[in-house]
Amino acid sequence: MAGQTVAEAVGEQLAREGAQVVFGLMGSGNLVVTNALVAGGARFFAARHENGAVGMADGYARTTGSVGFASVHQGPGLTNTLTALTEAAKARTPLVVLAGETPAAALSSNFRIDQHDLVESVGAAAERVHSAATARADATRAHLRAQRERRPVVLMLPIDIQAQPAPPEDPAAAEARAVVALPPAPNPAALDAVAARLAAAERPVVLGGRGAVVAEAGPALRRLAEQNGALLATSAVAHGLFSGDSYNIGISGGFASPLAAELLPQADLILAFGATLNHWTTRHGALIGPDAEVIHIDLDPAVATVVGDAAATADALLARASDSRPGWRTEALAQRIASERWNDVPFDDAPQPGTIDPRTLSNALAARLPEDVAIAVDSGHFTGWPAMHLHVANARSWLFANAFQAVGLGLGMAIGAAVARGPERVTVAALGDGGTFLSLQELETAARLQLRLLVVVYDDHAYGAEVHHFAPLGVDVAPAQFPPADLAAIAQALGVRGVTVESAADLDAALAGWLGAGAGSGPLLLDAKVDPTIAAAWLEEAFRAG
Structure with a gap:
């Protein structure tokens, strides 16, 4: 020009x-x-x-x-x-x-x-x-x-x-x-060795991470697992990769269900596709049995047993397989997996007056959100509850803003996802009150763009991780606590409809009209006053990691 x-x-x-x-x-x-x-x-x-x-x-x-x-x-x-x-x-x-x-x-x-x-x-x-x-x-x-x-x-x-x-x-x-390099082809000798080990395994697990999501490897990994009787699991960032599979035991690590924590240490072979199996995914090694062999398939030579694209490597291993084997896959285990997810685990639902148990909130959301929802989860004390209790249809619909463990990134990430998904589909931003205050200005962005965005604030008016970790040690945690704030009113001032939630009934009333209104209804913020005395089970592991 x-x-x-x-x-x-x-x-x-x-x-x-x-x-x-x-x-x-x-x-x-x-x-x-x-x-x-x-x-x-x-x-x-x-x-x-x-x-x-x-x-x-x-x-x-x-x-x-x-x-x-x-x-x-x-x-x-x-x-x-x-x-x-x-x-x-x-x-x-x-x-x-x-x-x-x-x-x-x-x-x-x-x-x-x-x-x-x-x-x-x-x-x-x-x-x-x-x-x-x-x-x-x-x-x-x-x-x-x-x-x-x-x-x-x-x-x-x-x-x-x-x-x-x-x-x-x-x-x-x-x-x-404008020539994009293709990922390297896996080494045939290395593939032969992995295929032989997989054929000998009695209780294999195929575990997908972020690299498997990027490679769109979900279907290939499902076929490989079915051929070899393997269970399926994911890292926290790859939640949704195996949604709907009868032998998917969910997230491995601090958010693992009791059943997953029971089964994973029994595995004799773990094939990790695009997952580094860090301390978060293994509970500092507790989810890997002492006799288990671990094989990493990754594009990063620093961590890989086999260097290769997750989908291409899975297909190459499947091509080397002979007869299919049952492995873990029995009808009895499938029934246990279907009935022992986090949503099925009982708990004492007795929150303080004027508050809602975060597990009740999460289960109620899981029951009411549409199947094709996308969910962005910010960092903070609340993080595990959406990861454990909420579900997405695929891993591209799960945005886990925790690689840096920085509070305040979830809302922006959810807005980007909502723009990508368009006005017909619901996107959820699951935030803590601390992260919400760090990103308040972007509520105006959501309102200006009239996004189909549901902002759910797990509001304990504190930096809850610090409160629950240090208070039992006798440390003064008052600097990490704040007076309750009316986030629903603040949202209204920024152009977003805001509703205070203190019970499942409040949630039902707020969501019924908004979900029914469809595209063009604009964003909705739910200021869920969660019980500040309830400590997350994964908190000890989080502080142990530093």
């Missing part, structure tokens, strides 16, 4: 390569490139804070399986993204974050910081538009790195270079640049 600037060329290039949605907050350093993305066909969604914008891009990417895009100003615009950027880096979410940058010669600029090292320090990759001549290639390189390395890439656009005229594009060069 005649007269294009570098900023316009970069935006056009990324739109051409598939950027359909971009989240951001406008400043002088990113306005032109963002407008160019929109002119190229992308839709722009304005957040109220840069941390929220990157969280939204993260949620969009996890839901769709595509690269997420965000756009922010230089300096403070970038520093405001760091918590969400770290979460995305640790979760291996592919993002491209466009960030303005001060000119190299602007030594006294108020915005001047070392953006490159700042970005790299939290696990993201730093890229830069180096010149007008290389602008399109620089943009493509950042996009491809996000895809290939599955992590956030921050593409910095120096202000002085943005304004320079961009040279005409070479179509042949553009076509040559």
Whole structure:
């Protein structure tokens, strides 16, 4: 295009390569490139804070399986993204974050910081538009790195270079640049060894993690497990990968059901596909029996027994199998799995007056939410209850914002998912009151966009993890506690309908009309006053991990 600037060329290039949605907050350093993305066909969604914008891009990417895009100003615009950027880096979410940058010669600029090292320090990759001549290639390189390395890439656009005229594009060069590398094929000898071990196993478990979700490996892993009589389980981030399977025992780790905690240590072979089996997933090793063999299938050579894509490796192992074997798979065990999930485990439902037991709240939500719901879960003391009691139809509908264990990211992630899913389907943000206060401004974003979003706040008016951990030790926990706040009224002030929930009947009344209203009804916030005396069972493990 005649007269294009570098900023316009970069935006056009990324739109051409598939950027359909971009989240951001406008400043002088990113306005032109963002407008160019929109002119190229992308839709722009304005957040109220840069941390929220990157969280939204993260949620969009996890839901769709595509690269997420965000756009922010230089300096403070970038520093405001760091918590969400770290979460995305640790979760291996592919993002491209466009960030303005001060000119190299602007030594006294108020915005001047070392953006490159700042970005790299939290696990993201730093890229830069180096010149007008290389602008399109620089943009493509950042996009491809996000895809290939599955992590956030921050593409910095120096202000002085943005304004320079961009040279005409070479179509042949553009076509040559846009080549995405395929994952490596698993080593045949290694596959033969794993197939032999699997054939000899009597009680195998196939456990899927984030890598299996990314590889869309659920169907292949189900076939492999059925062939070999294996049980199925997931890490917390891969919840939903095996939904509906009769031999899926759910999440392994601190959120494991009593039945799963009984069965997993009996396994003689654990095949972990795209899961590192860290202390969270194994309960510090307690869920792996002393005689069990563990085999990791992963693209990361640092952790892998077999380096390979989860789906391709599962199919290769299935091709090496001979006769199918029953293994664990009996009708009696299937009946136990169906009747001994967390929703079936009894508990003493006797909350303090004016409060609701968080397990009652979660079970009631599970019974009322539509089957195709998506759920984003923030970090905090409450985190396990939605993970244990709520269900999703597939792993792309489960967004577990806990890779960095940072409170306050769940709402932004849920907004990104809601944008991806459209106005016909319900998305839930499960938050604590602490995380809600850290992201309050994005309630206005949800209201402005009229999203089909249900915000459920597990409100114990405290940082509950610290209260329940330190109070029994005799430590003063008053600094972690707050006076009760009317979050329903605060939501109303920001344009979101808010309802206080103190019982299952309150929940029924609030949800009946909202769920029935369908698309266009806008978001709803439920301020659920959960009993602050109820401590999460997984809390001891969480503090043990540090």
